[in-house]
Amino acid sequence: MPSAYRPERQPDFASFPDTTPIVIDNGASTFRIGWAGEEEPRVAFRNIVQRPRHRSSGETVTVVGDNDPALMKYFDCTRSVIRSPFDDDVVYQFEYMEYILDYAFDRLGATSEVGHPILMTECECNPSFSRARMSELLFETYGVPSIAFGIDDAFSYKYNQKLGNCGEDGLAISCEHGTCHVVPFLKGQPVLEACCRTNIGGFHITDFLRQLLSLKYPYHSASITWEKAEELKKEHCYVALDYMSELQIFKLKEKKKQILLKTTTEGRMRAKQRRAEEEALREKQEEERRFYFGVIFEMDPTFVNKAEAVQQTPEPPKARILTAEDYRISIGIERFRCPEILFQPGMIGIDQAGIDEMVSISLRRLMENESVKERICQSILVTGGCSLIPGMIPRLESGIRQFRPYLAPLRLVRAADPLLDAWRGAAAFAASSRFGRQTFSLADYREHGENLFHRYNIVYSL
Amino acid sequence: MEPEVVKAEAVLPLTLPFKKVQMADKYPKGQSRGRQWKHLRNLLQGADASSLPPDRPNYLNIQSPPSIYPPKRYCDITGFEAPYVDPRTKLRYADPEVFKQIRMLPDDYVQKYLALRNAAVVLR
Numbered sequence: 038m039p040s041a042y043r044p045e046r047q048p049d050f051a052s053f054p055d056t057t058p059i060v061i062d063n064g065a066s067t068f069r070i071g072w073a074g075e076e077e078p079r080v081a082f083r084n085i086v087q088r089p090r091h092r093s094s095g096e097t098v099t100v101v102g103d104n105d106p107a108l109m110k111y112f113d114c115t116r117s118v119i120r121s122p123f124d125d126d127v128v129y130q131f132e133y134m135e136y137i138l139d140y141a142f143d144r145l146g147a148t149s150e151v152g153h154p155i156l157m158t159e160c161e162c163n164p165s166f167s168r169a170r171m172s173e174l175l176f177e178t179y180g181v182p183s184i185a186f187g188i189d190d191a192f193s194y195k196y197n198q199k200l201g202n203c204g205e206d207g208l209a210i211s212c213e214h215g216t217c218h219v220v221p222f223l224k225g226q227p228v229l230e231a232c233c234r235t236n237i238g239g240f241h242i243t244d245f246l247r248q249l250l251s252l253k254y255p256y257h258s259a260s261i262t263w264e265k266a267e268e269l270k271k272e273h274c275y276v277a278l279d280y281m282s283e284l285q286i287f288k289l290k291e292k293k294k295q296i297l298l299k300t301t302t303e304g305r306m307r308a309k310q311r312r313a314e315e316e317a318l319r320e321k322q323e324e325e326r327r328f329y330f331g332v333i334f335e336m337d338p339t340f341v342n343k344a345e346a347v348q349q350t351p352e353p354p355k356a357r358i359l360t361a362e363d364y365r366i367s368i369g370i371e372r373f374r375c376p377e378i379l380f381q382p383g384m385i386g387i388d389q390a391g392i393d394e395m396v397s398i399s400l401r402r403l404m405e406n407e408s409v410k411e412r413i414c415q416s417i418l419v420t421g422g423c424s425l426i427p428g429m430i431p432r433l434e435s436g437i438r439q440f441r442p443y444l445a446p447l448r449l450v451r452a453a454d455p456l457l458d459a460w461r462g463a464a465a466f467a468a469s470s471r472f473g474r475q476t477f478s479l480a481d482y483r484e485h486g487e488n489l490f491h492r493y494n495i496v497y498s499l
Numbered sequence: 500m501e502p503e504v505v506k507a508e509a510v511l512p513l514t515l516p517f518k519k520v521q522m523a524d525k526y527p528k529g530q531s532r533g534r535q536w537k538h539l540r541n542l543l544q545g546a547d548a549s550s551l552p553p554d555r556p557n558y559l560n561i562q563s564p565p566s567i568y569p570p571k572r573y574c575d576i577t578g579f580e581a582p583y584v585d586p587r588t589k590l591r592y593a594d595p596e597v598f599k600q601i602r603m604l605p606d607d608y609v610q611k612y613l614a615l616r617n618a619a620v621v622l623r
Binding site: 043046091093094098099100101104105108111124125127129132135136139140142143147148149150151160161162163164166177178179180229230232233234235236245248249252255281284288370371374381382383384385386387388389390391394395398 | 500501503504507508509510511512515516517518519520522525526537538539542543555556557558561562563564565566567568570571573577578579580608611612615616617618
């Protein structure tokens with residue numbers, strides 16, 4: 038997807054009956070919206086809001102998602118920051134959320150009202166204040182008849198279960214934008230008592246890369262933006278199978294390069310010295326010649342040294358010519374150093390377990406016997422954007438093996454499409470005829486208030 | 500608005516026909532909005548911790564605990580394993596070459612490198 042992708046307005050909003058649910062995958066990085074029962078979301082955009090000032094009229098305007106940089110020149114973005122409604126994986130800024138929903142429903146083609154039930158994804162154990170404010174917003178501002186909330190990883194797992202990638206009992210490892218989750222599943226239902234979360238994700242990898250590069254190249258620090266770092270990450274980063282040995286290999290390579298550099302610099306030094314010696318020799322000859330001229334001049338005062346009479350104009354000092362070196366940045370160790378923070382969050386000062394260890398924590402929290410755990414370990418699904426980083430699956434496998442008994446069976450699968458599966462699973466879920474029982478309406482919310490959410494958990498196996 | 504901005508629909512309209520309450524009614528123009536939102540940490544402290552039974556999973560108690568392994572130390576500049584710490588700047592470094600480099604670093608860079616692993620000195 039190009040960074041300046043703008044979704045088109047969908048023309049067929051009115052052709053759907055009022056009972057067809059709208060499915061929203063409200064991810065911290067990307068917002069996806071579409072219709073229940075369809076295979077692809079209709080509209081997807083980056084979940085961000087900017088409020089720049091329009092240059093010619095001075096108005097503050099709202100821009101949602103990424104935009105064509107050619108259009109952004111009409112806006113003064115110096116004082117507006119890119120904002121997200123999310124803190125980690127919880128929606129907490131409902132003003133921004135409202136702009137995003139405005140834009141999403143507008144792109145989906147809503148004209149007079151949004152009269153459809155809504156299924157929206159959320160994180161594991163979303164705090165009830167966030168759910169409450171979200172439902173208030175949907176009920177009161179958009180007039181939605183009913184709402185259901187579900188966990189994105191669970192939908193992704195269910196979707197892959199349908200595809201045959203994982204079984205009824207299993208485990209989902211999800212590395213998302215701001216957090217990583219590990220959730221065990223028993224009989225197709227997530228066991229939230231045993232799930233765990235580390236507050237580290239793809240955002241942190243990109244940010245770490247950005248900061249490292251801008252410290253390494255202070256000259257370029259203004260042009261290494263978060264978006265550029267994100268592109269670099271997608272293109273070059275990989276996960277080392279064994280971080281320590283990868284470091285050793287890299288260090289050896291670096292040493293060789295240094296030795297090469299040293300020999301070449303020494304060669305250059307020697308050449309310079311030789312040149313200096315030649316220069317000195319020439320100077321000496323010149324001196325001798327001058328001396329002879331002096332002798333001639335004494336004999337013949339009219340003699341003019343033509344060669345010296347032509348005075349050379351002093352050349353202006355040349356500005357240093359910028360070479361390719363000045364525009365080039367090299368990423369070496371950063372390629373695997375940045376994704377490593379998922380496994381060692383301590384590297385960026387987060388005192389929590391890495392994703393391989395999270396699996397063992399989750400299994401420990403699961404109050405089941407060893408045979409169940411063994412079955413779970415044979416159906417591990419890896420999903421979320423970071424699972425696309427090359428080398429992720431082998432590394433996770435070797436990491437998890439360390440916590441399991443010797444020769445215990447282990448099987449890891451990457452989700453069919455780690456980015457879209459959550460939406461697809463949710464769309465399939467909402468298309469079921471029994472979806473209606475999982476939703477709650479405005480009347481329910483008025484009756485129970487926030488208490489409604491303390492015990493709110495939908496049933497994923499319909 | 501410039502014609503290409505209008506054509507691309509880059510800007511969100513102020514009123515949308517499908518909304519019951521428009522943005523301008525919720526947040527009237529010219530009224531200072533101040534900071535009405537709180538950080539997630541404050542919101543969590545206020546809401547969930549007290550009202551929920553501790554044996555049920557909630558947003559706070561599903562967090563993973565610290566790792567059982569001792570944290571490895573890596574050089575702040577090069578990323579290699581770092582056996583040494585510079586007592587003056589508190590930066591970790593891998594070999595004498597890097598040590599020379601960190602002694603040349605200006606102070607704000609030292610702080611930026613420390614901030615990478617959340618170890619910078621924050622003056623309040």
